[in-house]
Structure formats: structure tokens, C-alpha cells
Amino acid sequence: MDFTTFLWMTFGVFVTLATFSFLYKDNPFYKFAEHLVVGVSAGYFVIILWHNGLVPNLFQKLADGDWYYLWLNSSEPWYIVPAILGMLMWTRFSREYAWVSRWPMAMYIGISTGIAIPLTMSTYINKQLYATMTLSFDNFWGHGGFNLLDPYSGLSNLIIFVGVISALIYFFFSKAHEGWFGRVADLGIWTLMIGFGASFGYTVMARISLFVNRIQDVDDWGKVAWNSTVEPNPNYSNWFLVVFWGMVLIIVVYIIKEIVQHFSSKSKAQTQA
């Protein structure tokens, strides 16, 4: 690994720890990291939109035209229309003409809702209903003998059927949840609770794994730093080392300042009491 990459990794670890310092309390290092990432991601997005969006999908389509003909002489002049519609979006910044931005928005909303209706109907409703209704009771007690934990047995199919219907009844508010209807609705909410519990269990796993990844990144840096597999780069090393130790110094000074402040405020509170 070359020295420059190692320094980048070091900076990565620095901003990681700066962000984690929020757990103790809000502080300038966290604010620095937060503001930096907002700017950098916005800049990144500008570049992606330009190179991956505007250039191939608009500029290159009009490339064979001339600007003094307003690109109307290009082979696909109709690409000017979405460009104009897109620019109309920018009227949002003016109070007087903001209403113009509704035209391109209307086009987008019309297109996306129009296409969503049939596809949502088929994906979310028809296919789900079909899968629920085509009950098969084969292997009722489980594949190859008695096995209650077989998710594909006939019994499991029946449980899914009952669960879906009862949960749907729970969502049905046009009739009061009383009598047998209420009892089925209760079954429905129990099913839903199991579903939410499963979601929660997985959520815990997801959140922890985000932290695990951070430990791994810091550990990767530690391995490189301690086993010194870094090849020094004569052009950079001295200057970057100064910057690195400067960074460490700032952190140490900040922590000392915090500790002093903490104790002085405590002793003040005691004298006041």
C-alpha cells in the first residue's frame, strides 16, 4: 500500500471517530464531519448528474445541431422539449412564476401514476391474492413425516391463509370489531404483531451490522498502521505527517478543554449549592 492511500485511510478513520463522538455529545468535530459530507455528497451528485445524465441523455442527442439554430437542426430536435420543461422547474425560485413549474411536474406525476395503477394492481394485489387462494394441502403435516416447523407444509399454507384473511379483516374498519368479527380481527392483530416482531429482530441485526462494518474499517487501518506495510512516498511524507500530528494535537487540546470546563462547572455548582 502506498503512503498516500494510507493517509487517506487515516483521514477516513479520523472522520469515523469524529462522527462517533456524537454519542458522547454534540461537538465541533461531529459538526465538521456532518457539514463536510453534506457538501461533498452534493458535489458528487452534481458530477454524476452531469456526466451520467445531462451529457449522454441530452447534450449528445442535440450534438449535431448548432446553437444559433437553437439545436433545431439536429437529428433529434424534439429533445429540446424536455430541456425546456426541465428548466421550467427552476421557476420555483420566483414567487411570481412558481406556477409554471407545475407543468413539468404534472407531466411527471401523470406518467408515473398512470403506469403505476395497472402494475400495482397486478403485483400487490392480484398475484398476492392468487398465491393466498391457491391453497394446497399436500404434505399437510410436513414433507417426509410429521414436522410442524416445515414452512411449505399444508398446515403452514392453511396458517398463511387464515393469517392473511384475519389481518385483512383487522384492516377493515367499515364494520365494528365486535362478536365473531372482532375475534377474527384479534387473530389478525396477533399475526401482525408477529410480523412486526420479526421486522424488529431483523432491524436490530441491521443496526448492529452497521457498527460492525465501522469496527472492521478501523481495524483495517490499524493493521496497516501497526504492521507498517506502507511504502513511504518521499514527495509527501513529511508534509502529511505534519498535518496528521497537527490534527491529533487539535483533538487533544479540545478534549483537555472539555475536561477542564466540565470540572470547573461542577465546582461552581458545588459552591453555589
Next chain:
Amino acid sequence: MKRELPFVLVFIFGMFMLLQYFVPHEKSEWVYEFFLAWTIIIGIFALALGIWSLFKVSVDKIKMHRPGWGYSYVTLAGLFVMIAFGFTKRNGDAWGLYHLWWILGLLCLGAIMQVRAETNTGRKKMYFVVSLVLLAATVAISIFDNTWSFHFYTSEGLENTLFRNFFDYIMIPILSTMFALLAFFIASAAYRAFRARNLMATLLLFAALLVMSRFNPWIPGAEYVAKASTWLMNVPNLAAQRAIVMGIGLGVIATALKVILGIERGYMGKG
């Protein structure tokens, strides 16, 4: 015109896409493809709005000296540096004056911000002169330094080492750490919020504990716990989620119909 035309447009485009799905014809397919290509272009212009407003908020914060205005410099520096990297790439192995160029460029931007923010006329003039000098130096480097060049129309900038390093070693660590903070908040929520108050809460807790223990090799009957949690995911959880999916589907369709028919108008804003 101001209020009615957008709803007419939504209706026309919505009905076209709806009918086109059921009656695909060569001609309508042609129009359909154009709509798809066009909407992407409109989307790019719409997304630029967000970036512009971030820029404007940061600039105003500096100008008005609102609390935390110093950090807005960091935001603006990140924004401009990333844009500069995305449009440039070195030609050979040497960097030349590239680093000096972008640092001077940033200082120049900072000086321009100071010109706008400063109220004292004397210092305003000083910052103005400084920004002019820095601008001249930046432009001079970009003209005379041949070790790197600008690429606006081709995507060489995406392969710029600094552009990639800023993504890999700034964006990835900070963004993923910000989300990793949630690991701690879920831990502290675990002992404050999840109580077996009644049957429903107990069921929820039981399901969560079962799923969390599915790969624990040390609890008694580990194999059965794993199988039970697989069964739980595939049977009761599937049933619950399917009911939710169907509910969402019905909601989406109802809202979409209301939008196309102009009954639901909130999304257009007031005025």
C-alpha cells in the same frame, strides 16, 4: 391556466400511460418510449433544484453570520472541490500544480464570500483585491499547467483519483458512521421501550427474540430455534406482511386514481 392546466395535463398523461399498458400499439409504444426518455431529463433539472438550494442556504448563512456559519464554509468547500475534481483529470503520473490550483480556487471562493459578508468598507475592498489576485492565479494555473486538463464533455473526471478518494475516504466513512449511530440508540431503546405490557407486546417481543437468536449456537435446542425462526419468517410473518402489502397496494391505486381524476390536489401546492 394557472390551476386547471396542470390537472388537465396529469389527466392526459395518466390516461395515456394507463391505456397504453392495456393496448400496446406500435405508435403508442413510440410515444411511450419518448415519455420515458423525456422524464429522465426533466428529473435531472428537478434534482438540480435541491443542490442549488443547499448552495443558497450555505451562502446566506455565511452572509448573515447565523449560528454555526463557519461550518458552511466546509460545506461549500466540499461542494466545489468535488465539482472541480469531477471535471478534471491528470494527463500523466505527475500532479504538477493541480493541488495548488484547487486550494487557491477554494481560497478565492472564501474571499468572495468574505466580500459579501463584510460590512466594513475598508476590509471589503481588501478582500475584493485578494479574491481578484487568487482568481488570476487559479486561471493562470489552469491555462499554463499541462499536467492535467479539463473534461466537460467526456467522463474522465469520474476516474480522477481525488474524486474517487473523496468518495471512498470521506463520504463512505461519514455516511456509514452516521447510520451506525443507530446501533447504539436501538440498544438504549431496547431496555426502555420494549415491555411485555400485554399479549400483543409479548407476541412482538417473542418473535423478535426468536429471530435474534436464530444463529446462536449456544442456546439449548439451537437447531430447533433456527428452524422455528425460519418457519416464523415464512409463515406468520409472510401472512402479516402480505396483508400489509395488499393494503398498501389498494392505497396506492386509490391515491393514483384520485390524482389522475383531479380529486387529490395537495401535491401541487397552494396558489
Next chain:
Amino acid sequence: MNSIFEKFMKLDRRWIFLLLVIICVWAYKAKFTIPILIEDETRSIYDFIDSLPPGDIVFIAIDYDPNNLAELHPMTYAIVEHCWRKNLKVIFSALSQNGPGMADQAIRDISDSMKVDKEYNGVLYKGREIKNGVDYCFLGYKPYYGLVILGMGQNFRLPFPNDYYGTPLDSLPMMKGVINYDQVACVIDLSGGSITDAWIAFGQGKFGFPLALGLTGVMTAQYYPYLGSGQIFGLMGGLLGAAEYESLADNPGRAIDGMRVQLFAHLVIIFFIIMGNIGYFASQRRKKREEV
């Protein structure tokens, strides 16, 4: 006894944070592995890719941002390396805002690890150079993912005239004759957000290609209905799903490495839940007693 639990309830949460950090770092440094039970949901994805003949195209949608990389990057690494070792071709797309950077990083890293000879499940695979346009094509990013997915169903060139690096798709050797999803063996969507819904409704729903999902843990439970109805043929959930794929492909990486931390962190959280409940019931009982 009651007062201990009640004190525990009032503990500053930063102590909890510290305990979690200590346990996680200790578990990470400890040297043991935990057995990973392979679920059918993950196995079906592995089997599908493993059974494809060399030269087939797998479409991998990298629809996640750095926020979710912990869970989804290991999946990407394991699946793409599996594809390339099997001499399959891969089309990447990235429809989330920071997705292109994730895909770009993954392609660079996996290309590096493809250069060396490696043995997986007892079979030796020779290292080779991965070439853009021959082994993979990276389409890049476009806004409005739903419409992009529909557009790709007509022709990949409709939303993506060029690839991410600016090369026209027609000049890439592997894209010759590849028009739309019909020429693709399957689509695997690795996603941390609502783009998955668009892949199911607008992609699989309209064009009917085989679709598999790799999801963050938060989303996993919500997508089981599609597995039951056959709309997707496989589902990997969170770090556990990634670890399952890694162990199937005999390519241990960050997911398997992280599972032991996962195990201990879960034990800590289960402990917190139990303590919280004991404390709750203890204080309830005390309240009742005081009322009497």
C-alpha cells in the same frame, strides 16, 4: 432488589453505549467462528447462478448508498466474484443517488481479487484480468428509477445511451445483441430502499424476468410475501444473508467475519430487554403495594 433494577432504569444511556462498544470490540477480536445455517431463500440464488452456463449475463442492480454498505457490500462482493469465477458476464446499474460510487468501488476491488488463483469448494479457478465491456458493463445512474426500469425493458440504450465511463453501449463487445431484459438470465437487486418495490412492480411485474433480492435487515421481513407468491426466486436478508452466500460460495469475507460480533451484540440487547422488563414489573409491583 427492586431498587437495583430501578437504578438500572435510570442509568445514563452513555454507559449502555460504552458497554456495547466494549462487548463488540472484544467479540471482534476474539477468535472463533459460529456455524451458519443456510436458508433456502439464499441457497436458491446461489444455485441459480451456479447453474448458469458460461457467457450468460447476470444483471446486478447496486441500489444502495454508503449508509447501507455494511450489509449489502458483502453480498455484492460475494455474488459478483462468484459470477466472474464462473465466467458469467455482469451488467451493473446504480439507481440510487450514491450508488455509482458503491458500484465503482466494488468493481475495482473485485477486479483486483480476480487477478489471483483461488480455490472455491475444492475447485481451482485461475486468476484473470477483468475487462470493461467484455466481462462487465456498468450502466451508471439516472434519476426516477421506476421509469428507468421501465425504459430498460424497452431497450437498455433508451435510458442509458452510454455506460458510466461515457462509452456508447453499442461499442462494448458484450452488449452486442443485448437489447433488454430478454437477453439477461436474471436480475439481482441489492437495495436499501424503495427501489426494490419498483423492481418488483415495474420490472418483474411487467417483463417477468427472474428476480432475486438482497436487502438490508430492516426491509427483509417485508418482502417475504413476494417469495411466497413466486415473484422473486430468492431473498438475502442483512448481514446474515450475506454470510450465508459467502459460506455457500466458500469465499469468507466481511459478513462471516462480522457474525460473531452480531451474536454478542444480540446477547447484550436481549439482556437489556430482559433487564428492562424485570425493572418494569418490579416498579409496577411496588406501585401496587404502595397503593394498598
